[in-house]
Amino acid sequence: MKIYAGPMEGITNYLFRGAYHRHFSGIDTFFTPFVTGTHLSKKEKRDICKENNEGMDVVVQVLSNQTDDFLSVAHIVSEEYGYSLLNLNLGCPSATVTSRKRGAGFLALPDKLEQFLDEIFERSPVDISIKTRIGMHDASGWEQILALYEKYPLTELIIHPRIRDAFYGGLPDLDAFALAYQTSRHPLCYNGNLFRKEDYDNIVSRFPNVDAVMIGRGLLINPFLPEEIKGISVPKDRLARLRDFEEDVRKSHLTYTDGGPHKVLEKMKEIWGFYCYNFENPEKLLKKIRKAQTMDAYLAVIREVFSNI
Numbered sequence: 233m234k235i236y237a238g239p240m241e242g243i244t245n246y247l248f249r250g251a252y253h254r255h256f257s258g259i260d261t262f263f264t265p266f267v268t269g270t271h272l273s274k275k276e277k278r279d280i281c282k283e284n285n286e287g288m289d290v291v292v293q294v295l296s297n298q299t300d301d302f303l304s305v306a307h308i309v310s311e312e313y314g315y316s317l318l319n320l321n322l323g324c325p326s327a328t329v330t331s332r333k334r335g336a337g338f339l340a341l342p343d344k345l346e347q348f349l350d351e352i353f354e355r356s357p358v359d360i361s362i363k364t365r366i367g368m369h370d371a372s373g374w375e376q377i378l379a380l381y382e383k384y385p386l387t388e389l390i391i392h393p394r395i396r397d398a399f400y401g402g403l404p405d406l407d408a409f410a411l412a413y414q415t416s417r418h419p420l421c422y423n424g425n426l427f428r429k430e431d432y433d434n435i436v437s438r439f440p441n442v443d444a445v446m447i448g449r450g451l452l453i454n455p456f457l458p459e460e461i462k463g464i465s466v467p468k469d470r471l472a473r474l475r476d477f478e479e480d481v482r483k484s485h486l487t488y489t490d491g492g493p494h495k496v497l498e499k500m501k502e503i504w505g506f507y508c509y510n511f512e513n514p515e516k517l518l519k520k521i522r523k524a525q526t527m528d529a530y531l532a533v534i535r536e537v538f539s540n541i
């Protein structure tokens with residue numbers, strides 16, 4: 233079973249991925265947060281270039297509903313960056329994305345989606361995989377969406393079985409995933425709410441032939457999860473590993489991002505929104521971290537968290 237690190241816009245950039253890769257094992261492939269538009273920004277180039285992703289298998293994700301934009305990015309990633317696969321985002325639930333009929337918003341326009349897929353699969357210089365939700369406002373069109381995906385030679389179909397309106401709440405719809413499991417000829421990847429080994433075991437016992445699972449928030453909520461799933465044992469103390477990872481992420485951002493400590497502090501606060509669940513009284517801890525107005529105040533909280541090592 234392959235384990236993928238899911239893309240998380242604003243969090244899982246190359247600095248995060250590099251730090252994760254240095255401190256934890258078990259991930260087979262990392263997906264980048266989505267790129268958009270016709271050309272790549274400086275930040276996007278930095279994120280995908282091979283020098284910044286050494287030793288990792290990386291798939292670039294693209295968010296688009298425009299054939300020319302998609303193909304332009306496909307040519308750039310293939311000719312300038314040496315990638316042979318692009319992942320298409322048909323799942324992003326953010327209002328700014330769906331209102332422009334991209335991400336999960338594109339699922340509500342099956343005819344346009346079909347035309348777009350016809351064109352990109354006909355002309356793309358790279359292979360294409362899809363990461364999808366099961367609908368926009370409801371899942372009534374899911375069977376039709378699945379049937380559409382059967383038309384194309386996807387390398388893989390990654391399913392986050394929630395409708396867009398659920399955002400990240402409630403439980404994934406395992407019956408919707410089951411429909412794909414029973415009917416799709418594509419290699420399938422399951423994604424959604426894998427936080428503990430039991431979550432993974434439940435998915436694998438119901439869907440033993442899935443090819444891969446993708447872990448998003450779980451990589452922060454429980455960064456040991458891929459090792460636990462694969463039975464990799466690392467002798468080092470868990471708390472020390474959590475400390476070292478936090479330090480690595482923070483220092484890499486301080487060294488390599490524009491914007492200075494204040495911006496890095498905001499990023500660390502976002503990360504702790506998930507990372508706090510590795511500790512006792514997570515909500516209380518998160519409150520303390522969010523209260524920190526300076527990097528020094530933040531560091532004082534962090535020192536206290538790891539004071540027992």
Ligand SMILES: Cc1cc2nc3c(=O)[nH]c(=O)nc-3n(C[C@H](O)[C@H](O)[C@H](O)COP(=O)(O)O)c2cc1C
Nearest residue numbers: 238239240241265266392424425426447448449450
């Ligand atoms: C902050 C955040 C940013 C995300 N950004 C992306 C993204 O850029 N592309 C994408 O396909 N999914 C994105 N996702 C969705 C995750 O990759 C994943 O599909 C979702 O969180 C469900 O999996 P999980 O329960 O393992 O977190 C994002 C999720 C979060 C919470």
